Amino acid sequence: MGDQLKGRTVFITGSGGVLGSTYVRRMLDQGARVVASDLPGHRAEALQAAHEGNENFRFYELDVGEEAAVEEIFKRIMGDGWEPNVVLNNAAITGEMLMGKGKSFPDFCDTTVEDFEKTLHTNLTGAFMVARQMDRDIVGRYPSTLINVASMYALNGAHHPIYDGMPFKNFSAYGVSKAGIHGLTVWLAGYWAKRNATVNTISPGAVFNGHSEEFQRRVGELIMQGRMAQPDEIADVMLFLASAQAGHMTGQMVNVDGGFSAW
């Protein structure tokens, strides 16, 4: 327990995933009030069960791809008496979510426009809509910060051979959407600078989530530290970006990738 985030009310999209749920737990531990959101389903249920009864935790169902729902979200939260001063664009479609569990992922030449656009719609247009609503409802009313989540594959290409024979693949729309989200960061940084709002990107590296020994070995060879990250190691940096101590940072991409991007 600590007070690094005392006075912060953090709104997080896609909060039920491996990283989102870690941010929620760690932010609550540091004195934040946390407004979590996600699609309905088992992740959302598990997250709510984990924090049931915690007076600093709220949960709202939110599909970031639904424009009307995004347009209402801050009014709903504020109507319930909470004013988010940290917004975290964390929701994203992964390959498995796009194709369905156990279904093989198509090669680039067979990727449909529909799947490409669906990924961009959630990962990029969804982030834009949340940021736009923050602009309408929060920015300029009180100091605030937006954190966009990119990836080690935002500004660096994916290393395709490490996915050979793996049950999951890296797919084109993912990296494209993550490069785009940093574009949103740098665009907004200047646009909001005089209205007391900051915006930064965090780019997590490869995060361990039960991957096989073989995959860990392959990806580990691409990382200076030689290993995948634990979710808490990404959360350590996320806590700083969400804290008042990051007040003079804006328009930056922070890589938390064990040196992957520095080679």
Ligand SMILES: NC(=O)c1ccc[n+]([C@@H]2O[C@H](COP(=O)([O-])OP(=O)(O)OC[C@H]3O[C@@H](n4cnc5c(N)ncnc54)[C@H](O)[C@@H]3O)[C@@H](O)[C@H]2O)c1
């Ligand atoms: N895990 C990694 O190795 C890694 C690496 C780099 C970047 N990231 C990024 O970190 C973020 C969190 O990743 P994670 O590993 O926790 O992924 P995850 O798949 O475990 O969680 C993603 C969450 O987003 C939610 N989501 C998907 N579509 C949504 C929508 N339309 N509306 C609202 N929520 C939606 C899912 O329900 C899920 O809870 C993502 O932006 C991801 O791209 C993860």
